[in-house]
Amino acid sequence: xQTVTQSQxxxxxxxxxxxxxxxxxxxxxxDYYLFWYKQPPSRQMILVIRQEAYKQxxxxxxxxxxxxxxxAKSFSLKISDSQLGDAAMYFCAYSSMNRxxxxxxxxxxxxxxxx
Amino acid sequence: DxxxxxxxxxxxxxxxxxxxxxxxxxxxxxxMYWYRQDPxxxxxxxxxxxxxxDFQKGDIAxxxxxxxxxxxxxxxxxxxxxxxxxxxxxxxxSTLSVIGTVNQPQHFGDGxxxxxx
Numbered sequence: 001x002q003t004v005t006q007s008q009x010x011x012x013x014x015x016x017x018x019x020x021x022x023x024x025x026x027x028x029x030x031d032y033y034l035f036w037y038k039q040p041p042s043r044q045m046i047l048v049i050r051q052e053a054y055k056q057x058x059x060x061x062x063x064x065x066x067x068x069x070x071x072a073k074s075f076s077l078k079i080s081d082s083q084l085g086d087a088a089m090y091f092c093a094y095s096s097m098n099r100x101x102x103x104x105x106x107x108x109x110x111x112x113x114x115x
Numbered sequence: 116d117x118x119x120x121x122x123x124x125x126x127x128x129x130x131x132x133x134x135x136x137x138x139x140x141x142x143x144x145x146x147m148y149w150y151r152q153d154p155x156x157x158x159x160x161x162x163x164x165x166x167x168x169d170f171q172k173g174d175i176a177x178x179x180x181x182x183x184x185x186x187x188x189x190x191x192x193x194x195x196x197x198x199x200x201x202x203x204x205x206x207x208x209s210t211l212s213v214i215g216t217v218n219q220p221q222h223f224g225d226g227x228x229x230x231x232x
Contacts, residue, residue, distance in 0.1 A: 042225070
């Protein structure tokens, strides 16, 4: 069974600095999707970035980028120029490419932004 | 605008009572999901449905029931058999992937917070 592990329950970063959130996963499949979701205090889940496993190029979305290491099964999220609005829970998630495509979530990392 | 609507935002349950959480989507998505979120636990899947009149148990289905009579609606009933129902409940939807095409990530509602009286 696939699993997603986020080893950092909480992290803090100074405003305008860069922070990296870690995520590892376990799967026997070769093709799949990986996601980072953000859950601010409003509790709504927001998709931050998505990576397809068959793409070697790391996904980027404005200040958010990932470091996808397929062989190591690692999928970290880098947030550059951190802003106060980035404070939230961040969830790493995995989804297979087959029809039974439930998304599997990690337990989350709470990110604090220090002014 | 398309989206997912969950209601109510807050719900209280009395001892021995069943309560139903509503989830409606106008995204024309095939799949719908219910998650439970407890502090420090992340999201856990309760039930999911990939097609009308069909649904499957997730990881923590005991004490819950669902129906999928319409594509846009996926209500969740928290029964009296669920002894610890206090949690935040999130409904989500997605299109279904076809092998070789890009999967659509799930869209989420704003959630319902259920508490015990």
